[in-house]
Amino acid sequence: MTAAFTFPGQGSQALGMGKALAEAFPAARAVFDEVDAALGEKLTSIIWDGPAETLQLTENAQPALMAVSLATLRVLETEAGFSVAKDAAFVAGHSLGEYSALAAAGGLSISDTARLLRTRGLAMQKAVPVGVGAMAALLGLEYETAVAVANEAAQGQVCEAANDNGAGQVVVSGDKAAVERALEIARTKGAKRAMLLPVSAPFHCRLMQPAADAMAEALAGVTIKWPVSPLVSNVLAAPISDPDEIRRRLIEQVTGTVRWRESVAYMASHGVVRFFEIGAGKVLSGLVKRIADGAIGISVGGPGDIAAAKDAIAAVHSG
Structure with missing residues (x-):
């Protein structure tokens, strides 16, 4: 397998993201419905109708980006024959995208992931007063x-x-x-x-320790399963699969450095050529090409991207 599935982090959000997918594909719509039900509110109406400043709030942006990534993945599974277990040598995500990657690989349920990211967003925002x-x-x-x-x-x-x-x-x-x-x-x-x-806050430094403590408590209360493909951890830049270690590294990640350059380099050194960026934006695809010589970044975020993704995954199988 020469593919990795990667998932974007905060900053990739945009008003209206995922709407066309949900309108075109029931599999995508089902993910958004599941996230709304898990949070007990219509996050989808904020994602699609705004206002933009409400979507930008960390507590909304984090579960919203995950919802779009997982909705996109479900469409790739149903329409393009993608399988995380068969096609992804690794999964990885940038900061909050690590949670999306885990949900994609079956390590976390979508409902638990949505609630964890809501908790994470609120805790990160609260950890340091605005302006400090x-x-x-x-x-x-x-x-x-x-x-x-x-x-x-x-x-x-x-x-x-x-x-x-x-x-x-x-x-x-x-x-x-x-x-x-x-x-x-x-x-x-x-x-x-x-x-x-x-x-709105200084993420990934030790000022976030109160948020790390909050995530330790939240993660203690959820079931983490062995992912079907190994997760390349932000803080290690190396693959992990053991649920207890995943839990520990997710807590460390709140205050630790996102080692994205080394993570991509690790995957490339282990044979990954095609990096599918699943969800909103094209940030990770742009970075991949500059980090790893010969690597191909393929961003998939809307109905128009599905056919090209299908061809790209076919190339993985034939190559």
């Missing part, structure tokens, strides 16, 4: 240099590498003043661009 923390993208610096920038900027506060996205894209996270210092230091170290990100 910040995140910034440092473009054009290698990961090790970005870590050195963060360490220099901390000065007794928190400033840590949150996302190593590859292709010279590293995001730092922490106390606002420290992150602002990192912008200045990054420019002196040769960053092409360094800019604050429009996020």
Whole structure:
């Protein structure tokens, strides 16, 4: 198998995502209905009708992106013959996308995943008062240099590498003043661009510890099964399948670095050529091509993408 199924994280959300799929395919509609039922509210009406600022709230964006990913996957299964167990050498997701990946591989039920992501979004938002923390993208610096920038900027506060996205894209996270210092230091170290990100909280740094504690409690109360394909963990950049380890790594992930560059490199080094990005947006497909030589990123998010995905999975089988 030379394919991996990957699932997008926060920032890929867009008003109306998944609507065309739900209108065209009952399998997609059923996923959205299941998520609405699990949350006890019509999240779908926020996803499709807005307002946009309500969808952007972390507590809504996280389960919404998962719903679109799983709805897309169900259509790929029913219309294009996709099978996670047969076709995916690995599953992986960027931050919240790790939960989507687990649900896709049967490690979590869709209902539990929706509730966990609602809890995660609320806990991450509550962990740090608005305006106290910040995140910034440092473009054009290698990961090790970005870590050195963060360490220099901390000065007794928190400033840590949150996302190593590859292709010279590293995001730092922490106390606002420290992150602002990192912008200045990054420019002196040769960053092409360094800019604050429009996020509501400093994700993936140790300021998120209260959210990690909340997720430890929430994850203790759900059943995690062995996924049908191994999950390449954000915090390890290596595959895991044991339910107890998955639970532990999901808790660590709240405060830990999303090691996306290394995760993609790991999968590519183990024979993966085609990376299917399942759900909203095309962020991961763009990154894949820049991280792994010869890798193909295939984004599938709407009815118009299904035929091309079917051809691409056929190429996996024939190759």
